[in-house]
Amino acid sequence: xxxxxxxxxxxxxxxxxxxxxxxxxxxxxxxxxxxxxxxxxxxxxxxxxxxxxxxxxxxxxxxxxxxxxxxxxxxxxxxxxxxxxxxxxxxxxxxxxxxxxxxxxxxxxxxxxxxxxxxxxxxxxxxxxxxxxxxxxxxxxxxxxxxxxxxxxxxxxxxxxxxxxxxxxxxxxxxxxxxxxxxxxxxxxxxxxxxxxxxxxxxxxxxxxxxxxxxxxxxxxxxxxxxxxxxxxxxxxxxxxxxxxxxxxxxxxxxxxxxxxxxxxxxxxxxxxxxxxxxxxxxxxxxxxxxxxxxxxxxxxxxxxxxxxxxxxxxxxxxxxxxxxxxxxxxxxxxxxxxxxxxxxxxxxxxxxxxxxxxxxxxxxxxxxxxxxxxxxxxxxxxxxxxxxxxxxxxxxxxxxxxxxxxxxxxxxxxxxxxxxxxx
Amino acid sequence: xxxxxxxxxxxxxxxxxxxxxxxxxxxxxxxxxxxxxxxxxxxxxxxxxxxxxxxxxxxxxxxxxxxxxxxxxxxxxxxxxxxxxxxxxxxxxxxxxxxxxxxxxxxxxxxxxxxxxxxxxxxxxxxxxxxxxxxxxxxxxxxxxxxxxxxxxxxxxxxxxxxxxxxxxxxxxxxxxxxxxxxxxxxxxxxxxxxxxxxxxxxxxxxxxxxxxxxxxxxxxxxxxxxxxxxxxxxxxxxxxxxxxxxxxxxxxxxxxxxxxxxxxxxxxxxxxxxxxxxxxxxxxxxxxxxxxxxxxxxxxxxxxxxxxxxxxxx
Numbered sequence: 001x002x003x004x005x006x007x008x009x010x011x012x013x014x015x016x017x018x019x020x021x022x023x024x025x026x027x028x029x030x031x032x033x034x035x036x037x038x039x040x041x042x043x044x045x046x047x048x049x050x051x052x053x054x055x056x057x058x059x060x061x062x063x064x065x066x067x068x069x070x071x072x073x074x075x076x077x078x079x080x081x082x083x084x085x086x087x088x089x090x091x092x093x094x095x096x097x098x099x100x101x102x103x104x105x106x107x108x109x110x111x112x113x114x115x116x117x118x119x120x121x122x123x124x125x126x127x128x129x130x131x132x133x134x135x136x137x138x139x140x141x142x143x144x145x146x147x148x149x150x151x152x153x154x155x156x157x158x159x160x161x162x163x164x165x166x167x168x169x170x171x172x173x174x175x176x177x178x179x180x181x182x183x184x185x186x187x188x189x190x191x192x193x194x195x196x197x198x199x200x201x202x203x204x205x206x207x208x209x210x211x212x213x214x215x216x217x218x219x220x221x222x223x224x225x226x227x228x229x230x231x232x233x234x235x236x237x238x239x240x241x242x243x244x245x246x247x248x249x250x251x252x253x254x255x256x257x258x259x260x261x262x263x264x265x266x267x268x269x270x271x272x273x274x275x276x277x278x279x280x281x282x283x284x285x286x287x288x289x290x291x292x293x294x295x296x297x298x299x300x301x302x303x304x305x306x307x308x309x310x311x312x313x314x315x316x317x318x319x320x321x322x323x324x325x326x327x328x329x330x331x332x333x334x335x336x337x338x339x340x341x342x343x344x345x346x347x348x349x350x351x352x353x354x355x356x357x358x359x360x361x362x363x364x365x366x367x368x369x370x371x372x373x374x375x376x377x378x379x380x381x382x383x384x385x386x387x388x389x390x391x392x393x394x395x396x397x398x399x400x401x402x403x404x405x406x407x408x409x410x411x412x413x414x415x416x417x418x419x420x421x422x423x424x
Numbered sequence: 425x426x427x428x429x430x431x432x433x434x435x436x437x438x439x440x441x442x443x444x445x446x447x448x449x450x451x452x453x454x455x456x457x458x459x460x461x462x463x464x465x466x467x468x469x470x471x472x473x474x475x476x477x478x479x480x481x482x483x484x485x486x487x488x489x490x491x492x493x494x495x496x497x498x499x500x501x502x503x504x505x506x507x508x509x510x511x512x513x514x515x516x517x518x519x520x521x522x523x524x525x526x527x528x529x530x531x532x533x534x535x536x537x538x539x540x541x542x543x544x545x546x547x548x549x550x551x552x553x554x555x556x557x558x559x560x561x562x563x564x565x566x567x568x569x570x571x572x573x574x575x576x577x578x579x580x581x582x583x584x585x586x587x588x589x590x591x592x593x594x595x596x597x598x599x600x601x602x603x604x605x606x607x608x609x610x611x612x613x614x615x616x617x618x619x620x621x622x623x624x625x626x627x628x629x630x631x632x633x634x635x636x637x638x639x640x641x642x643x644x645x646x647x648x649x650x651x652x653x654x655x656x657x658x659x660x661x662x663x664x665x666x667x668x669x670x671x672x673x674x675x676x677x678x679x680x681x682x683x684x685x686x687x688x689x690x691x692x693x694x695x696x697x698x699x700x701x702x703x704x705x706x707x708x709x710x711x712x713x714x715x716x717x718x719x720x721x722x723x724x725x726x727x728x729x730x731x732x733x734x735x736x737x738x739x
Contacts, residue, residue, distance in 0.1 A: 063668060063688060067447065082676075088686050090668035095718075098609035100448065100691040101666040104618035174674040176686070182678045183456070183687075185665065185721045186463055187714045194677055195665050195687035195721065199447040207448055207619055214627060223630070227642045232634055237627035238644075243450045243493050243502040243524070267501070268444075268524075269626055271451035271659040273486040273599040273696040300645070331698060338597035421593055422700035 003129045003145060010042050013120065017041065045152045051121040052163035058114030058122050059087035060168045062102065063198035066113060066255045067247060069179035075115045085180065086171040087113060088198060102200050109202040111258040112167075119257070125167060139164050204266045205258050211267045214239050241270040274335070281343045285352040288359050289384055292336045295392040301328045302396040309402050319411070326415040329389055334422050341365065356380075362423075371424055381423060382416055426582045428705060429543075430591065431479070433532040433559070434573040435487065441567030443491055443524035446662035446689035450504075450524050451491055452601070453565035454662035454689070455710055455723040458484050461564045462534055463712075468558045474546065476539040483533035483708035485598040485699055490527040528567070531595050535709055546577065585703055592702040599696035600708040603663065603725040607655055608693050625658045625693055661694035667719035687721065 017038050022031060040046060057075055065072040065085035078084040089110070092103020112122055125136040129145060138146040139161055150160045176182065176196040184192045214220060214237050226233025245266050248255040252264030284291040295302070305325040308318055344351070345365045358377035361367045371377070389412060394401045445454035459482055466479040493502040504524045538546065545551065555575050562569055580587040592600070611621035624647050631643045647655070665687040677684040702708055706726050713722045 063686065086669075086674075086686075088669055090686075092666070092668075096609060096612035098605035098607075098612060098621075098692050099666075099720075100608075100618040100622055100660075102668060102688060104612070106617045174669065174672060174684070175676060176674045176684065177676050178678070182684075183460075183665070184679075184682070185456075185714070186712050187716070187721070192682050193667075193671065193721070194679060194682050194684040195667070196674070196677075196684065197665070198668065198686055198688055200688055203619070204447050210619060210623060214623070223632075227630055227632070230640055230642065232640050233632050235629065235631050237623075237629055239623070239627045241502070243504060245444075245450075245504060245524075266447075268450040269448060269622075269660050271445065271449045271661055271694075272491060273452065273489055273601075273659075274657055276488060276597050331701070334698065334700065335597075342597070419700070421589070422596065 002149060003127075005127045005129050006135070006149070009124060009127055014038055014042055044149070045154070048150065048152060048160065049155055051124065052160050054118040055121045055125070055164060055167050058112055058118050058167060060089055060110050060112045061087035061256075062090050062110060062202060063088040063200055064111055064113040064256045065177070065180060065198060067199035067201055067204075067259075068181065068197065069177070070248060070255060072177050072179050074113050083177055083179065084175055085177050086173070086175050089168055100203075102203070105203050105206060107202050107206040109206065109258060111201040111256045113256050116253055122167065122257075125164065136164070136168070140168075201256055201258050205262050207269075208262060208265070208267045211239060211242065241272075243268045243270065276335075276338055277342045277346075278339065281339045283340060283343055283347075283352070284355060284359070284363075286354040287356065288336075288340065288363065289388040289391075292340050293333055293388070295395040298329055298332055298392055299396055301325050301332070302393045305393065306397050306401065309408075314407075322408070323411060323415050326389070326412055327419075329392075330385075330416060330419050330422075333385060334419070337363065337423070356384075375424075378420065378423065382420075385416060386412055428580055428582055429536050429538070430578040430580070430705075431534040431536050431555075432576040432578060432591070432594075433534065434576065434595070435571075436528070436530050436532065436559075436564060436569055437571040438528040438530065438564045438567040439570050440525045441528050441565040443526040446660075446691050448689075448691050449660045449662060450493070451526065451659070452486065452489055452661070453526070453528075455484075455601070456662065456664060457565035458482055458532065459710060459712060459723050461562070462532065464562065465555075465558060468562075469555065472554055472558065474538070474542050474551075474554075476542045477546070478537045479534050480537055481535040481709035481711045483705070483710065484601045485531040485533065485595045485708070486528065486601065486696065487531065487595075487598045488527075488529035492525045492527070525567070528565075531598060533591070533595070533705070533708065535705070551577075582705075588705050589700075589703060591705070592699045592708075595699045598699045599657070600699050600702055601661065602695045602697055602707060603661075603710070604655065604658060604693040604695045605663075605724075607658070622660055622691070622693065625655070626660065656695045656697060658693055658695055660691050662689045662691050663694075663724065664690045664720065664722035666690055667721070690720070690722070 018034065021034055021038070026034070059074050061074075064087070072078065072083045072085045074084060074087050090102055092101065094103050097104075114122075125134070125139070127135045129135060129138060133143075135146070135149075139150065142161070146161070147157065150157050150164075152160070181197045183195045183197060185195055187193050219234065220236045223233045223236035227236075245268055246252075246264050247259050247266065248264045252262070253260040255264065282292055302325075305322065308321050308325070311318060340363055344363060351360075351364060355363070358380040361370055361377045362381055386409070390404055393404070441453050442457065443450055443453065445452065445457070462479050462482045466477060469477050493504055495502045552575055556572075559569060559572060559575075578591060580591070607625060608618070608621045611624055612618060616624065627647075628644055629647060631645075633641050633643070635641060646658070667685045667687050669686040671683045671685045673680070674684040697707075708725075710723050710725055713724045714720065715722070
């Protein structure tokens with residue numbers, strides 16, 4: 001007796017077939033005739049050999065070429081018009097090398113491509129039998145169940161098996177296409193390899209699945225709600241700046257099976273440098289300190305700085321940490337400085353008159369030459385930057401703030417000395 | 425002590441560069457695109473009368489990166505602004521896979537080597553003209569090079585931190601791209617798979633604690649490493665390829681005389697660090713590296729020892 005999963009499979013197919021072929025107007029005789037036809041069609045000895053032929057136009061592929069260009073593929077039409085690309089089934093090996101590449105992600109899905117009309121055969125091969133192993137694996141390993149299934153009168157078991165395994169057989173002729181990016185990569189003095197670049201679609205959608213879990217899972221929703229009400233809750237993560245990309249337009253099924261399951265949508269992670277000319281730079285009118293640079297931007301920095309002071313120790317690690325935080329303050333100051341300068345370049349006509357003289361030299365583009373020639377203004381800037389560090393620290397920490405002593409001021413002077421040129 | 429020879433290409437303004445640097449990321453072009461461009465430039469210069477010139481390493485400093493995506497009112501995710509060129513013969517938009525583009529202002533810091541004779545030639549004033557002439561006809565990361573400032577040649581000593589700092593400051597304001605693969609390596613050695621390791625560093629972590637008086641405190645921050653260090657402005661970057669089929673011959677390959685194979689993009693972590701923070705040029709320079717036993721085609725950096733200590737005071 002065959003496996004319940006297989007029984008179920010044929011039961012569903014038969015029902016669908018009958019639904020399609022039976023009409024309300026048919027007489028009882030006709031209905032019976034159709035039912036007979038149906039049973040015959042799905043009888044193993046008829047269906048299996050046919051299926052074994054049809055599976056030829058589908059292929060399991062980890063890297064379907066259609067993600068590189070939708071006109072390429074493995075179907076008969078592709079073979080006819082020269083856009084056939086060898087389906088690649090690559091599993092890779094795992095190694096903690098710090099790379100997102102095939103082999104390094106836990107993901108059991110395998111995509112497939114080809115003629116959608118033969119999808120039923122693929123579904124058949126992907127059936128999980130009662131022992132949890134797919135039918136395809138059974139056939140490949142020639143298990144007893146596979147033998148029972150494929151030993152049909154008048155057919156050779158080996159031949160049927162080979163026909164089915166075509167779906168994952170390593171391709172004999174390697175074919176790429178001009179529609180796929182082919183990159184030259186330098187491998188040695190004047191020596192190159194040509195790489196046709198493909199996409200690992202299962203990983204693409206695994207990424208989407210994990211991002212969606214971060215965004216929409218019940219756990220995350222619950223924790224988010226708890227945080228909003230400032231109640232005790234579980235830790236959670238949040239991800240921003242995603243971009244959605246669509247494959248296959250209104251027909252995601254034309255790209256691949258996994259693409260269809262995901263409605264053609266995948267998420268991309270953002271890879272961008274910090275913005276140097278944000279649309280809303282706060283331009284100072286009276287003082288850079290307090291208007292362009294303000295304590296809130298540096299909250300984390302000052303809190304960490306405070307924690308370091310409150311340890312009461314004074315060892316090399318503490319000192320390094322302290323200097324790092326001072327540097328963080330200066331980095332923020334330098335970033336703001338450039339944002340303000342850029343904004344002034346773009347805004348030629350209005351200049352705030354209320355700024356201290358040294359800040360005008362420091363920030364206005366028309367004083368660029370002066371800035372380098374005479375550096376008296378720099379001393380003033382350094383003084384104000386030091387003072388403002390003190391002020392911001394007190395503002396962030398409130399009454400818990402320590403009074404900064406000579407050690408801290410000396411440390412600050414030293415760090416700012418190293419950054420002097422970056423302020424020019 | 426060793427001497428470094430540098431070719432600086434300041435402020436390349438690039439229009440419509442490829443922002444789909446890998447199937448998983450969008451934004452700044454892949455490292456392979458920058459090294460590929462520099463290698464193409466080397467080949468052109470070799471042919472233009474500087475035969476022994478070897479452009480060995482490249483640093484990329486971003487001054488501006490303008491990504492062409494769209495966020496509708498109320499949308500959480502962005503979508504790509506596509507152009508669908510060229511139109512088909514009826515004038516309709518053709519079927520296309522969405523292509524993300526960005527406009528860039530980037531400086532390249534290129535370390536070169538050359539024999540005495542070629543160096544002599546490079547010191548002639550017309551070298552800058554030759555190189556500008558070549559640049560005008562080149563594509564960068566799939567985009568058009570619309571303008572650039574005059575290239576500069578510099579020679580400095582490796583031990584001279586002051587001179588190196590000066591070079592980097594001349595590229596301010598800008599952010600240098602640095603490899604931070606070690607962050608991902610550490611996470612993977614602790615058992616995370618690559619995707620989790622990547623996402624760990626790209627998400628905001630909200631932690632909840634309760635103090636002794638029963639007050640609930642929620643803290644939000646980016647991932648810190650084992651020592652409580654904040655790793656900087658971390659982004660995912662595409663740094664190379666992994667071969668996924670045997671090396672050999674394929675039908676329809678671009679050049680029948682060069683071995684072909686299928687490959688996929690490799691993504692790891694990188695950091696954009698403000699140029700004035702760079703003390704050693706090696707912190708920003710990238711080179712080609714292939715490990716054919718592992719089928720890896722990489723752009724990578726010499727791992728420097730200059731890891732900063734950022735003590736958070738959590739102990």
